[in-house]
Amino acid sequence: MLDTKWIRENPEALIEALMKRGQSTDAAKSTVEDLIARDEARRAHVSKLQEAQERRNAASKEIGNAMRNGDSALAEKLKTEVAEIKGFIQDGEGRERELDKALDAALAVIPNVPFEDVPVGRDETGNVVLRTVGKVLPRPNWVKEHFEIGEALGLMDFERAAKLSGSRFTVLKGQLARLERALGQFMLDLHTSEHGYMEVQPPLLVRDEVLFGTNQLPKFEEDLFFVPHGDSRLGLIPTAEVPLTNLVREEILANEQLPLRMTALTPCFRSEAGSAGRDTRGMLRQHQFYKVELVSIVDAESALAEHDRMTECAEEVLKRLGLPFRTMVLCTGDMGFGARKTHDIEVWLPGQNTYREISSCSVCGDFQARRMDARYRPKEEKGTRFVHTLNGSGVAVGRALIAVIENYQNEDGSVTIPEALLPYMGGLTKIEAK
Known part of the structure; x- marks a missing residue:
């Protein structure tokens, strides 16, 4: 606000x-x-x-x-x-x-004010490539999309998921289910042991005022799922950004507590309103998915440096997995409602022969803090100031699974396990059809 x-x-x-x-x-x-x-x-x-x-x-x-x-x-x-x-x-x-x-x-319902250096544009065509990492190899004619590989392995089931819950849900089984779990564990271990984030297990159901604090309400209500709760309701979190950022709501932090860095691996729930006809095949756009979230609470002077740091932490996940990617600066027309500047990280998917978003890291200034009434006491100053908040995916687990399946697929339909995930796979080095 x-x-x-x-x-x-x-x-x-x-x-x-x-x-x-x-x-x-x-x-x-x-x-x-x-x-x-x-x-x-x-x-x-x-x-x-x-x-x-x-x-x-x-x-x-x-x-x-x-x-x-x-x-x-x-x-x-x-x-x-x-x-x-x-x-x-x-x-x-x-x-x-x-x-x-x-x-x-x-x-x-007024969006945040973009920083002066954010490129001006109407939509994603106005985004600017900041850097490209990793080599994109020529696409062999045998390369398949993730859902073709997963179904052929017998470990990715969309038909049974539809029987249970309808469209945009997936059942993962056996070694693919373990691979997704391994990805989430790997990301958490990286961010907590090397990047200095504190792991948090937050609630998955939150009050309206919490969703307002991180600007999901009122503007994006149709994107959310709600359940009755007494005379009120609770919303299923669309991202762990919501509970993690709101941990400091209505509080005054000491300057010494900043920066506060938190991470969480949670399910996320989105109605995907307005996405009819987009990415209907496979796991790219789901109502339920796992994501490792990164949240930073900082003072005003540290926010921009923290944004670069957070982006690098998310990029490191893809570097360790050996996945080609590019980092974009989003233009004003493609940037999120609460952001002042956003870096999108797009991973290469050879099955689609294109880059797709896997992480979005945003600096929000004091926009969310005003909605949450979250403050801190600066050193050698009277009174308080609003904190500055940042959030980013570190990264989307389901999309990382897609990227690993497509980038590590073999001509015989098997999938090689990336070296970074071997400690989490119980000795398994390749997923093959049985």
Whole structure:
């Protein structure tokens, strides 16, 4: 969520940011004018309430003076005035809450402001390659996609998954199930033992205010799954970013606690609203999948360096697995709602003969912290400041499984186990059909 003070002082900057994100000039101006008008109305109303409270306090003192002076008529007149002011204040406090709620609702759907160095573009065609790692080999004519390999091995079952749950679910069996588990364990061990992240096992069901904190609500409600919970509901997490980032909600951290780095391997649940017809074959776009998430909570001065560090931690996973990849800087039109800058890591899939996203690392500034009211006490400063948050995939386990299957497939239909995963596979070096 953006700071209303910054919006008042920098309306043109917000208009420009919204235009970079794809709004028309008129729409961007209208949005900013509406926000400022709502804020001015709220501020004017609060000013009237403050004046009323000051008059009530002054009148209360005048009542005491009048009674001490024996002026009962004036005292009664002042009591009537105080009673009227009390009524105005009570009604006014209710109106203040309404104005606050309306302003917050308007702010909640405004995206974050991109950094100046983020490339401007309408969609993924405007993304810029930052670096390419690994050699892409010529594609032999026998190369298959992951689902063809998995089904031929008898270890990837989409038909039975559909009987259980419908489309966009997969049943993994035997050695492929173990390979997916090995990938998740390998990533956790790498990030905790070498990259300094603390492993966390968070809840998978969270409250609405938690989803609001990391900007899934209200804008992306249709992408979420919910279950009833008493008179309310709980949402299934679409990513461990949600519970990990919200661990610091409504808290004030000491400066010495920063940076706070956390990682988790969890199932993730997404409705994939708006994805009809996209990636319907295989495991690329699922309602349920595993992902290792990275979250950093830092001060403002460290955020950009932490973003580069997080990206490198995610890249290291693919380097250790021997998978070719490229890292992209997303343009303004392809960047996530809460991000100020995003690096996407795309792994090479020879079966599709293209790169596909496997990780997205974003720096969000204090955008999420304002929604969560998460602060820290800077050294040698009075008061508090909002923390800055970052999140990234370290990496998506299901997509890593796809990449390993396709990049390590053999002409006979078997899949060689990458060297980095051998310690997790119980002596198995190759997956073959039985």
